[in-house]
Amino acid sequence: GDSVTQMEGPVTLSEEAFLTINCTYTATGYPSLFWYVQYPGEGLQLLLKATKADDKGSNKGFEATYRKETTSFHLEKGSVQVSDSAVYFCALTRGYQGAQKLVFGQGTRLTINP
């Protein structure tokens, strides 16, 4: 079945450091890929998405590129801030005619120190 694997956390960085959170997936067909973020005590917020190979999703300085050849969707940010501290989830879902079911990675807890 479909699955998503994220790099294990927790990840601790200093403010203004470069961030990479690795995400790889296993799925048949052509899934859409997402990054969601969860702040303490809250639900999930959509951070960015990509729906086809070579698409780049971006939002709030975060970027991720849909790489079908390596089945990856790594999250990057050039300069992190304390406010980026949260848990990040990589997820996939099937295409438009497929199931409306998100398959999530295990989450990566990110802590940014001032």
Added chain:
Amino acid sequence: KAGVTQTPRYLIKTRGQQVTLSCSPISGHRSVSWYQQTPGQGLQFLFEYFSETQRNKGNFPGRFSGRQFSNSRSEMNVSTLELGDSALYLCASSLGPGLEETQYFGPGTRLLVL
């Protein structure tokens, strides 16, 4: 446009009781999905509803059930609660199959079973 709302936000029950959680989707969204989040199992798909019909169901026992109303609002019910049902229950809405499939999440209902 208002986001996904869930009620109640917090709930404490005892083993053997039943509970009903409610979700109101974003206006115009007709698909509602439910997820369970626990520290041990992460985020797991419960079920998805569209046009008052359950389209998909995750691997959960029959104690977990749901329904969707004509106005797209959804409820999920857990009967004969067990300690292991303690979790954050997240509802997500989307436009529906064949349309933009991005799911937007509510703040969740945190259920504690004693």
